[in-house]
Amino acid sequence: MIRTSQTYRTYFIVLLFLLTVTFLLNISLGSVQIPIGEVFAALFGGETSKETWRFIIVEYRLPKAITALIAGGGLAVSGLLMQTLFRNPLAGPFVLGLSSGASLGVALLILGAGVFGGFFGNLLASQWSLVIASALGSFLVLLAVLAVTFRIKDTMAILIIGLMFGSVTGAVVAVLSYFSNAEKLQQFIFWSFGSLGNQSWQGILILVICFGIGLLLALFSSKSLNSLLLGENYAKSLGIHLKRTTVIIILATSILAGGITAFAGPIAFIGLAVPHITRQYFTTSNHFVLLPAVVLCGGILLLLCDTVAQLPFTEYTLPINAITSLIGAPVVIWLLVRKRKLLF
Amino acid sequence: MASEEKHIILEANHLATGYQSKRKSTVISEHINFRIEKGTLVGLAGANGIGKSTLLRTLAGMQPALSGTMKLDGTYIEDFTPLQLATKLSIVLTEPPASKNMSVEEFISLGRQPYTNWMGSLTDDDITAITNAMNATDTLKLANRRCYELSDGQLQRVAIARALAQDTPLIILDEPTTHLDLYHRAYILKLLKKLAKETQKTILFSTHEIDLAIQLSDAMLVMTPHAIHFDTPCRLIKSGTFNTLFPEDTIGFDATTGRFSIKN
Numbered sequence: 001m002i003r004t005s006q007t008y009r010t011y012f013i014v015l016l017f018l019l020t021v022t023f024l025l026n027i028s029l030g031s032v033q034i035p036i037g038e039v040f041a042a043l044f045g046g047e048t049s050k051e052t053w054r055f056i057i058v059e060y061r062l063p064k065a066i067t068a069l070i071a072g073g074g075l076a077v078s079g080l081l082m083q084t085l086f087r088n089p090l091a092g093p094f095v096l097g098l099s100s101g102a103s104l105g106v107a108l109l110i111l112g113a114g115v116f117g118g119f120f121g122n123l124l125a126s127q128w129s130l131v132i133a134s135a136l137g138s139f140l141v142l143l144a145v146l147a148v149t150f151r152i153k154d155t156m157a158i159l160i161i162g163l164m165f166g167s168v169t170g171a172v173v174a175v176l177s178y179f180s181n182a183e184k185l186q187q188f189i190f191w192s193f194g195s196l197g198n199q200s201w202q203g204i205l206i207l208v209i210c211f212g213i214g215l216l217l218a219l220f221s222s223k224s225l226n227s228l229l230l231g232e233n234y235a236k237s238l239g240i241h242l243k244r245t246t247v248i249i250i251l252a253t254s255i256l257a258g259g260i261t262a263f264a265g266p267i268a269f270i271g272l273a274v275p276h277i278t279r280q281y282f283t284t285s286n287h288f289v290l291l292p293a294v295v296l297c298g299g300i301l302l303l304l305c306d307t308v309a310q311l312p313f314t315e316y317t318l319p320i321n322a323i324t325s326l327i328g329a330p331v332v333i334w335l336l337v338r339k340r341k342l343l344f
Numbered sequence: 345m346a347s348e349e350k351h352i353i354l355e356a357n358h359l360a361t362g363y364q365s366k367r368k369s370t371v372i373s374e375h376i377n378f379r380i381e382k383g384t385l386v387g388l389a390g391a392n393g394i395g396k397s398t399l400l401r402t403l404a405g406m407q408p409a410l411s412g413t414m415k416l417d418g419t420y421i422e423d424f425t426p427l428q429l430a431t432k433l434s435i436v437l438t439e440p441p442a443s444k445n446m447s448v449e450e451f452i453s454l455g456r457q458p459y460t461n462w463m464g465s466l467t468d469d470d471i472t473a474i475t476n477a478m479n480a481t482d483t484l485k486l487a488n489r490r491c492y493e494l495s496d497g498q499l500q501r502v503a504i505a506r507a508l509a510q511d512t513p514l515i516i517l518d519e520p521t522t523h524l525d526l527y528h529r530a531y532i533l534k535l536l537k538k539l540a541k542e543t544q545k546t547i548l549f550s551t552h553e554i555d556l557a558i559q560l561s562d563a564m565l566v567m568t569p570h571a572i573h574f575d576t577p578c579r580l581i582k583s584g585t586f587n588t589l590f591p592e593d594t595i596g597f598d599a600t601t602g603r604f605s606i607k608n
Contacts, residue, residue: 087442223464227457229443233406238457238510239430285446288463343445343492 008282008289015296019069022303026065029312032056063199068306069299070204070211071196071260072270076278076298077218078253079271080290084225085249086159089344092272093257096145096158096250097165098138099266102258103192104169105137106130110188111176130191131203131262138258141165142250149246155232158250193319194265196306203263210259215295217252221245222287229285267302268321269328274298275344276335301327351382352415353514353546354403359412361395361402369410372398376412378565378574382513383544385537387557390567391590396550397518399567403548404435404516417513430458434510436503436517444492448502451491452477455509477508480539497528501535508539515539517549521556529553533560554586558602 028039034056038048042057078093086095094100109129148161177185199207218225224245227235236242257271275290278297282289302324309323360374372395380386390396401407403414405421414421416432424432434455441451455477456470466474478484481501491499500520507515520536521529533553537560540547548565551557557564558577566573566580568588573580580586586597586604596607 084443220462223457223460223462226464227454229441229446230451230454231437231439231442233437233439234435234441234454236406236426237404237430237433237435238454239425239427240457241426279445283447285443285450286464344443 008284008293011282012292012296015293015300019296019300019303022300022307023065023069026068026303026307027057027061029307030056030061030310031313031315031317033313060197063201063204064197064306065303066204067196067199067207067264068302070207071264071267072274072298072300072302073295074211074214074256074260074298075267075271075302076274076294077215077291078256079273080275080278080287080294081218081221081225081249081253082271083275083344084228084287085246086155087228087231087344088159089276090272091159092269093253094166094266094268094271095162096253096257097141097162097169098254098257099261100166100169101137101139101141102134102261103137103173103266105133105135105140106191107169107173107176107188108137109133110191111173111180111184113184134265135258135262138254138261142254142258145250145254146247149250150243155246191265192321194267194321194324196264196302196320197317199263207259207263210255214252214256214259215291217248217255218287218291221248221252222291225249225287226285264320266321267324269324269332270298270302273328273331274301277301277331279344280335352379353382353417354378354380354548355415356403357413357415359402359414360410361398361407362410363398364408364410371410373567373572374410374412376572380546380548380563382546383540384546384562385540385560386546386548386563386565387554387561388548388550388565388567389552389554389557389589390550391569394567394569396567400516400518400548400550404433405429427458430510430512432512433514433516434507434512436500436507436515436520438518438522440499441491441503444490446491447487448483448489448491448494449474449487451502452483452505452509455506455511458510473511474509477505480508480543481505481535496523497525497531500524500528500532504532504535504539508543508545512545514546514548517547519550519552521551521553530556533557536560554589555603558586 027043028034028036034053038053039057042048042054043062048054075093082091082093082095083089144165145158145162149158152158224235224240227238227240232242274294274297278290278293282293284290305323305327306320309318309320311318356376356378359376360371361376362372363370376399388396388399402409405424452474453466456466456473457464459470460466478487481504483501483505486494486498486502494502504520520532524532533556536547536549539545561577563575564577564580566585566589568585570588573585581599581602589597594607595604597604
């Protein structure tokens with residue numbers, strides 16, 4: 001009678017199948033046409049007719065597909081966590097101001113190099129500096145949010161403070177843009193488009209570690225998350241340590257969203273839309289079911305978006321952030337129109 | 345009136361409730377004394393703003409008492425860990441569940457959280473407790489409905505079922521009959537009466553349905569501007585407590601019918 005994960009076994013098998021298909025599709029398509037047989041040969045260590053094909057698959061497309069999978073899954077999880085923690089269907093990983101923090105870090109690095117010169121300019125030389133700047137930015141915002149969490153009981157206040165951080169960083173970025181030259185500005189804008197490609201295997205390892213830690217924290221909070229669906233007072237009456245739970249959930253979100261933004265830039269809408277899409281098909285609010293489900297759905301959606309973004313058979317690549325917004329926004333509108341109400 | 349062999353579930357001695365801030369403490373009500381027995385239905389009555397909700401929140405451990413002591417099942421309330429308290433006391437609040445997307449079954453199952461493992465897996469015992477709670481509140485046929493599809497009356501029954509599933513000796517309900525029509529108000533209060541008798545749980549509820557509460561409660565806690573009285577409804581009527589509940593020039597209490605009427 002009581003539904004458990006077992007009830008949803010077929011759903012999970014279908015999702016895993018879809019994930020495999022989109023993953024292979026993503027790797028097979030790109031600006032260079034590679035026959036599907038050669039793709040498999042490259043993936044499974046066989047011989048390819050052209051060495052460049054093997055290189056494109058193993059060193060470029062495979063890391064990109066893995067990044068898409070992790071970024072999609074991770075952002076979707078942090079969206080789910082935020083929606084339940086704030087009990088607000090519009091919450092996403094970026095409401096905490098994490099992406100604003102990352103943007104500020106990167107803006108200070110790139111644009112600040114023009115304005116302040118010297119020190120920042122030298123930093124730019126390193127390939128890792130963008131990643132470090134954005135991670136540092138997210139982390140500082142996280143510290144501020146955590147400090148607020150300890151002082152203020154009201155979760156809605158945290159939400160508002162996240163939004164305020166967003167406004168402040170937006171303003172600082174605008175000021176920096178005004179004073180910087182066209183070349184630097186373009187570099188910053190390209191970062192803000194988001195990019196799944198050009199990841200080193202080293203970077204992917206760090207991404208996987210962030211993803212693993214975030215997911216584990218989320219998994220261990222799932223029972224508390226379920227009780228939070230009733231509201232804070234009910235959750236407390238069920239024996240939940242509210243403060244501890246809030247800190248763990250915010251930490252998990254920050255590690256997931258912060259880490260992903262650091263490597264892939266800000267990617268919009270996945271965190272907001274995927275939990276809603278998932279709830280459409282998994283008619284449950286149980287986080288032990290929803291958690292693996294949003295990972296799979298997020299991975300599938302971002303792989304699809306990336307497949308579209310790389311405009312197969314042409315030499316152009318569209319910014320991934322634009323594609324996720326183009327697909328994500330109509331999906332949210334469609335859900336709203338269909339159900340007349342956005343529930344979480 | 346409490347004979348010594350009766351099992352006392354909830355006890356307050358010289359309790360004062362209110363809000364404490366760094367600079368000062370605001371007392372809402374004080375000199376609260378009562379002893380509530382096992383298996384009784386107790387109504388809490390009083391005018392708006394007199395501190396019913398504050399008292400219930402204090403008793404439920406949601407806010408600290410300003411002074412005095414509270415004992416739940418023989419132990420001081422502040423000595424319980426949150427998890428222990430969750431097995432002694434369950435609540436039904438005026439607020440609806442934050443997520444209305446939950447199915448009724450999921451909502452009621454959450455009542456078992458204090459007993460389940462870290463994954464919240466339900467054992468056979470848990471499922472029995474949930475099924476019993478659903479049977480007692482007549483919510484079994486709603487099991488697969490979503491909370492947003494329910495009427496106010498159905499939602500209140502589901503909320504009570506969740507508290508029952510939590511299987512605690514004391515259930516506290518804050519105004520369980522608001523937003524309900526006369527039939528559902530009577531239905532909910534009769535249900536509470538039946539539950540107190542059959543399950544031997546102690547049920548404390550605040551209400552503005554004083555006429556109904558007088559007819560159904562085993563004892564009543566009446567908060568008037570001057571004092572807080574705890575006794576059986578009969579004795580409270582005899583002592584004229586209900587006359588002091590509201591300003592006497594507007595509303596009067598008729599002791600023979602047990603009803604309030606507007607004075608012209």
